[in-house]
Amino acid sequence: MKKSRTLVRAALAMSIVCGGCDAAPDEAAGEPVTTTAGRTVTFEEFLGTVHQEADGVYVYDGDMSAYSIGELRQAWERMYPPNGALTAFPYNAYADDVWPDNKKLNITYCISNNFNNNKQAVINAMSVAGAAWAAKALVNFVYVPSQDANCTSANTNVEFDVNYATSTTTLARALPPSTPRELRTLTIYSVAFNPGTGWPLSGLLMHELGHALGFSHEFSQAGSSCTESGGGRPITPYDSGSIMMYPHCGGTNTSALSQSDMEGATQQYGSRVWTNAVSPGGCGHLPAGKGLDRGQTLWSCDSRFYLQHALDGNLRLYKVTYSPTGSSHTAIWSSGTANQAGYGTYMQTDGNLVIYTGLGRYIWHTNTYGNPGSSLAVQNDGNVVIYSPSGQPLWSTGTGGQ
Numbered sequence: 001m002k003k004s005r006t007l008v009r010a011a012l013a014m015s016i017v018c019g020g021c022d023a024a025p026d027e028a029a030g031e032p033v034t035t036t037a038g039r040t041v042t043f044e045e046f047l048g049t050v051h052q053e054a055d056g057v058y059v060y061d062g063d064m065s066a067y068s069i070g071e072l073r074q075a076w077e078r079m080y081p082p083n084g085a086l087t088a089f090p091y092n093a094y095a096d097d098v099w100p101d102n103k104k105l106n107i108t109y110c111i112s113n114n115f116n117n118n119k120q121a122v123i124n125a126m127s128v129a130g131a132a133w134a135a136k137a138l139v140n141f142v143y144v145p146s147q148d149a150n151c152t153s154a155n156t157n158v159e160f161d162v163n164y165a166t167s168t169t170t171l172a173r174a175l176p177p178s179t180p181r182e183l184r185t186l187t188i189y190s191v192a193f194n195p196g197t198g199w200p201l202s203g204l205l206m207h208e209l210g211h212a213l214g215f216s217h218e219f220s221q222a223g224s225s226c227t228e229s230g231g232g233r234p235i236t237p238y239d240s241g242s243i244m245m246y247p248h249c250g251g252t253n254t255s256a257l258s259q260s261d262m263e264g265a266t267q268q269y270g271s272r273v274w275t276n277a278v279s280p281g282g283c284g285h286l287p288a289g290k291g292l293d294r295g296q297t298l299w300s301c302d303s304r305f306y307l308q309h310a311l312d313g314n315l316r317l318y319k320v321t322y323s324p325t326g327s328s329h330t331a332i333w334s335s336g337t338a339n340q341a342g343y344g345t346y347m348q349t350d351g352n353l354v355i356y357t358g359l360g361r362y363i364w365h366t367n368t369y370g371n372p373g374s375s376l377a378v379q380n381d382g383n384v385v386i387y388s389p390s391g392q393p394l395w396s397t398g399t400g401g402q
């Protein structure tokens with residue numbers, strides 16, 4: 001109960017921020033729900049490589065299976081991300097590489113005594129770097145000094161060890177969450193302690209902890225001399241101020257997380273700003289003060305349509321077609337907000353439907369504020385409508401008549 005009240009108050013506060021703001025242009029119904037800009041392979045080209053088995057299962061990338069066009073699209077988004085965004089390391093075709101919920105608030109580490117005279121500086125910089133990621137996202141890095149005397153990659157009392165090695169070229173390295181423990185070392189090399197590297201130690205460790213949280217490099221095709229392969233899912237728009245950039249690739253910041261870094265982290269791990277998104281009750285109706293969290297859906301009461309706040313931050317309306325071999329899910333409308341770190345969709349008590357990032361920044365809304373008590377309906381005719389308390393339609397997706 002306490003969390004619900006907190007959200008409603010937060011939504012009220014946000015509605016003031018968003019009153020009168022310019023809405024992002026809606027994506028027209030029937031258009032592709034994900035932009036192909038910046039991708040090396042369009043979805044249509046990808047579909048040309050897919051074949052469908054007699055039982056309806058789609059087979060792609062040799063031997064990978066998908067059970068709907070929606071799943072195929074997710075697989076394509078992961079296999080061919082646009083360059084430049086804060087990007088999550090892939091765990092497999094469907095999932096990002098992230099710390100699980102039972103570990104993300106207690107990511108423990110030790111710091112090797114081999115740092116000698118530099119050890120206190122490492123302790124301090126790790127504390128600053130960990131606190132930077134934990135300021136807005138629901139993660140905690142926890143230093144366990146009692147393990148320092150035995151701080152090797154074989155130490156399973158901590159999630160990772162911070163160790164020292166010599167190098168004249170590499171500053172530091174770290175690996176994503178799913179890495180086996182015996183390889184999950186954050187290494188700081190000798191050259192990182194020299195002056196003139198361009199990276200304060202705390203900024204360098206913010207970058208490495210970004211890798212440890214599952215983020216890859218934010219290299220851009222625009223104005224950057226660097227490219228990188230390896231796939232991954234873009235989470236945010238391109239940001240040259242990301243800590244996951246390199247200065248020689250066009251990066252402008254080596255000392256602090258950018259807003260998009262923090263918004264990307266809240267996408268993956270949850271937000272300290274939005275303490276909890278509230279899921280809808282029942283079918284077909286999203287009342288004032290309720291919202292859809294990442295991945296949550298609101299179905300029409302005849303189960304033919306559903307509205308989903310997708311993992312990529314896009315609000316999508318799907319039509320489901322049932323057949324003896326299963327069901328296919330077709331997106332018939334979207335908010336056009338994929339990969340902008342949209343954290344949740346909220347039906348505010350002022351009548352506005354708003355998509356916010358994990359920092360409480362709006363990225364899309366229906367411009368229907370000033371109508372307190374309004375609510376949203378996912379109708380059996382395929383239309384999604386916001387109605388005033390007197391039953392007057394204020395906004396719709398324009399997808400009715402199905």
Ligand SMILES: [Zn+2]
Nearest residue numbers: 207208211217
């Ligand atoms: Zn890096």
